[in-house]
Amino acid sequence: xxxxxxxxxLALPEPRPPVAVAAPAVEVLSAEKIFPDGTRALAPISxxxxxxxxxxxxxxxxxxxxxxxxxxxxxxxxxxxxxLWWRAGYGDVVSRGRQVAFVFQDPTLMPWAxxxxxxxxxxxxxxxxxxxxxxxxxxxxxxVGLGDFAHHYPRQLSGGMKMxxxxxxSLVIDPDLLLMDxxxxxxxxxxxxxxxxxxxxxxxxRKLTTVFVTHSIYEAVFLSSRIIVMAGAPxxxxxxxxxxxxxxxxxxxxxxxxxxxxxxxxxSLLARASGA
Amino acid sequence: MxxxxxxxxxxxxxxxALVGIALLLxxxxxxxxxxxxxxxxxKPTDIAAKLLTDWPTLLLALGMTLRVAVQAFVAAVVLxxxxxxxxxxxRLIEKSLFPxxxxxxxxxxxxxxxxxxxxxxxxxxALTLCATVVAIFxxxxxxxxxxxxxxxxxxxxxxxxxxxxxxxxxxxxxxSALPYFFGGLRISSGLALxxxxxxxxxxxxxxxxxxxxxxxxxxxxxxxxxxxxxxxxLITVAGVGLFVVMVxxxxxxxxxxxESEIGADM
Numbered sequence: 001x002x003x004x005x006x007x008x009x010l011a012l013p014e015p016r017p018p019v020a021v022a023a024p025a026v027e028v029l030s031a032e033k034i035f036p037d038g039t040r041a042l043a044p045i046s047x048x049x050x051x052x053x054x055x056x057x058x059x060x061x062x063x064x065x066x067x068x069x070x071x072x073x074x075x076x077x078x079x080x081x082x083x084l085w086w087r088a089g090y091g092d093v094v095s096r097g098r099q100v101a102f103v104f105q106d107p108t109l110m111p112w113a114x115x116x117x118x119x120x121x122x123x124x125x126x127x128x129x130x131x132x133x134x135x136x137x138x139x140x141x142x143x144v145g146l147g148d149f150a151h152h153y154p155r156q157l158s159g160g161m162k163m164x165x166x167x168x169x170s171l172v173i174d175p176d177l178l179l180m181d182x183x184x185x186x187x188x189x190x191x192x193x194x195x196x197x198x199x200x201x202x203x204x205x206r207k208l209t210t211v212f213v214t215h216s217i218y219e220a221v222f223l224s225s226r227i228i229v230m231a232g233a234p235x236x237x238x239x240x241x242x243x244x245x246x247x248x249x250x251x252x253x254x255x256x257x258x259x260x261x262x263x264x265x266x267x268s269l270l271a272r273a274s275g276a
Numbered sequence: 277m278x279x280x281x282x283x284x285x286x287x288x289x290x291x292x293a294l295v296g297i298a299l300l301l302x303x304x305x306x307x308x309x310x311x312x313x314x315x316x317x318x319k320p321t322d323i324a325a326k327l328l329t330d331w332p333t334l335l336l337a338l339g340m341t342l343r344v345a346v347q348a349f350v351a352a353v354v355l356x357x358x359x360x361x362x363x364x365x366x367r368l369i370e371k372s373l374f375p376x377x378x379x380x381x382x383x384x385x386x387x388x389x390x391x392x393x394x395x396x397x398x399x400x401x402a403l404t405l406c407a408t409v410v411a412i413f414x415x416x417x418x419x420x421x422x423x424x425x426x427x428x429x430x431x432x433x434x435x436x437x438x439x440x441x442x443x444x445x446x447x448x449x450x451x452s453a454l455p456y457f458f459g460g461l462r463i464s465s466g467l468a469l470x471x472x473x474x475x476x477x478x479x480x481x482x483x484x485x486x487x488x489x490x491x492x493x494x495x496x497x498x499x500x501x502x503x504x505x506x507x508x509x510l511i512t513v514a515g516v517g518l519f520v521v522m523v524x525x526x527x528x529x530x531x532x533x534x535e536s537e538i539g540a541d542m
Contacts, residue, residue: 075432094438102436108429111449111534121447125437153533173437 023087024048025177025209026072026148031081033067035234040234041067044081047228047237049211054203054247056212056224058175060274064235066181066211072211073102074180087178101170103180106161109154109169115141116150119169140168143202160191167195171202178203178210183216196222197251204248217270221262224251227267229266238273241266300350323509326502334432334491334503338510341472341487344400345518348407349468353461355408356415363416364449381413385471389478399479403487406478407471414463420517422456455534458526465518471512488514 023072030044042064049055057065070076071083074090085093092099101122109118115122116137123133141147144164154162163183170178184192198220203210214220220227224243231238243262245253253259278308300320306312307319314322359377363370389406396402426449435445476489488507495503530536 073436075435100436102432104429104432106429108427109449110430110434110448112454112530119434123438124447125434125439125443155533155535 022051022085024050025053025086026211027084027087028068028071028159029082029084031071031078031083033071034074034079042078043234043236045235049078049209051209052207053116054208054210054212054223054225056214056220056227058214058220058227059215059230060164060232060270061215062235063230063273065230065231067235068214068230069179069181069211072177073100075102098177099171099173099175100177100179101172101175103166103178103183105182105185107154107159107166109162111154111163114151114153115146115157115165118154118165119172122169122173135166136172140172141165143171143251144168159172159270160195161186162203163187163195164198165200166200167202171206174206176209178208180210182210182213182215184219192216192219193254200248217263217266218254221259221266222254227266229269229273239269241269315499318505322502325504326500326506327529330503330506334488334506334510335490337486337488340515341469341476341489341511342514344403344407344443344472344475344487345469345514347400347404348411348471349465350465350517351404351408352411352415352468353354356460356464357457359416359418360419360423360522363420371418377413377416380409385410385474386478387419389475393475395480403472403479406475407468410471410474411468414460414467415457418456418460418463421436422453423525425456426452433479455530455536458522458530461525462519462522465522466515469511469515471519 008274017054026047026049028045028047030046031042032040032044033042034040045068047068057068059065067076071078076085081091088096088097090100110121113121116134119140120133120137123136128136138147138150141150144167146161146168149157149161149165154165157165166183184195187195200223202208212220212223214223221243225247227241227243228237229239229241230236241262245258303319307317312319318326359373363374385406388409392409393399393402394403396405430448430452431444434448437446472487473489476487476492479490488511491507492504495501495507526536
């Protein structure tokens, strides 16, 4: 185990050696994004995310982290360059049954549907028979601790509970790749920490490949196996920080000296990324 | 909590009722005190007496007017919703047709009613058409707005899950549009009644029809002012009745989840 001060800090560009045995879950191959209004959100970026990694994108506002995440979800298409999922195009991968789930910044629940129906939505849209779908919904809700709230409407729940429901909805399709765009950004610190603890366990249990966007240094260090620090206008990768700690992270990790050290390193990297 | 809610409801019924009774009392007493002639302003008791003696004809007239209003309202809802769906299919369709919907809306119905009555032979159909023209616009504009006002996050969610066009329409666009649609229904139900009455006024001067508006005109010619008031009262009651039905429908459908209705029954 390396000490935090020796954590690998790489400057851009980052040529990742192809040592992974399995195909990387996502490869970004000099993808660039220019919006129709001329905004250059992303300079050409190359990046690979391996199976089972928990990668966090962090950086100042407007550094293109959400854009990058949207490219990975195929909600946006790159203006130039391309992306591969398990070494294939998105359409191919999806038709072969690979599931990509996205957790948005807001819970984005349908206010007119009860929690169970909200969580069942991806299965309903995919035409999964009702009985099988219901069993999976029950399991997913139980997993995020909302087993007793299946028949509640979203408005009857707190912000943290809504976010959990949103996570349950992404888990119900048993995703191979989980993309999360600042999911806990609107929550108070206490709730956020609790959800982070649960997320760490979930991702470890399921060996989920996760890409996570956040503004929180503590959250990034606690969750990630690798942190990608981005810098702004146009968005680019500024540095990479590996967090070589045991998975799943125990809650006590937050109070350790190593945690503080990682946070300090990340903080100074971010300061440089913002100032650059 | 429940008890408090109940007392709130009681207040919202009792308070306006007291105001109404006070006003009626003042009206009655003022008429008596200054002995206002009945052909200028009848006392509430005169009107009530008229309602009692003339109720068979007045009720028949009310039925006639309501029938036209309800027919027009149903036609406006069906056509308006279809047009809204059409508008949402493409911006081009909406851009080319919407100005004409506005044109129909801003042209005073009183001005086109005589034309409609000349063009359409059947009086019932002509009156219904008049009322439909008046009632359709809120349905079109509200439903179109509603079908377009979908949470962009939910649209992305549906896209991520590769929802088809029909799935998105049924599971996302229509439920999102419902609150707007019910708002349109409330306005439109009132307008349908107005349209029916206006149409009758025009048709009535042509000597046809037997709705409440015709009753008002006839009573006016005969200086039977209490009867005029009685007919007016029935029109108002019909309008309130329609509104209450719409509110009930809206509460039944949206009560569980939409802010507008959740606030209402607290």
